Amino acid sequence: MTVLITGAGKGLGRALAVEFSKKGHDLVLVSRNKRDLEETRSLCSTKTEIFNYDISKPENASRLFKSLQKKDIKIDILVNNAGIGYVGLITETSIIQIKELIDTNYMGSVYTTKAFLDEIKSRSGSIIFINSIAGRILIPNFGAYCASKFALDAFAKSLSKEENINIVNVYPGPMNTNFYDNESFKILKKRYFFIDPEIAANKIITKVLKKKKNIVIPSYLRLLILANRIMPGFVRFLFNRFYE
């Protein structure tokens, strides 16, 4: 089986590539930085193709599909993982920043899914959406990011109702990755409950193999999602403890 992973140059995407490779799957890896992709490839033991492009540009996913067709490479599992982070009040977030979040976190996954959907369906494959706990809970100061992940959640869930295809939604909590390199994150004063992407990737793949469709990582965060339904004000209060 061949797995296409977006955002595989670092972080969770790289860790997922290594784990899928350990399971014997061939890989197609995408992100913008070629060096990072080469580094990820050097960590993988199965056949690995790399493509450096920007997923937020609509034409790129269909270009990738065509170049894989020429090489006779067919995709069984798509992991929509590439994403960017940003923290800040909506009033203080520029239109350009909001658009970049939507174009990458939401539209990037839409373009890739649309380009590969028919092929994956015909091969009885799977599409895995790496969402976020921020796609289930409105986290204070994460409005623009939450909007991109809530949209992704609606898209993935609607697709799973419309199509006979295995759709898996993954909702990670905070992970120790380059996601937080963005300047905006300096207002985060505490880093509690962060897990390493390698641990998250291992747990995700174990659950995917067990045919789980809604994966929360770490699983105790399910309690937070539940608490947010019953007492959202209290959960918001808890989150506010993390800021300066």
Ligand SMILES: NC(=O)c1ccc[n+]([C@@H]2O[C@H](COP(=O)([O-])OP(=O)(O)OC[C@H]3O[C@@H](n4cnc5c(N)ncnc54)[C@H](OP(=O)(O)O)[C@@H]3O)[C@@H](O)[C@H]2O)c1
């Ligand atoms: N870290 C967390 O705490 C956390 C928590 C919940 C959910 N998530 C989600 O997990 C996913 C992976 O994030 P991460 O934590 O691993 O972050 P990361 O370490 O910053 O990795 C993100 C990857 O996505 C790629 N990428 C970003 N924009 C791209 C674009 N326009 N086109 C192609 N590739 C792009 C990056 O490479 P280039 O910059 O070279 O393109 C990089 O390889 C994201 O969807 C994120 O929203 C993260």
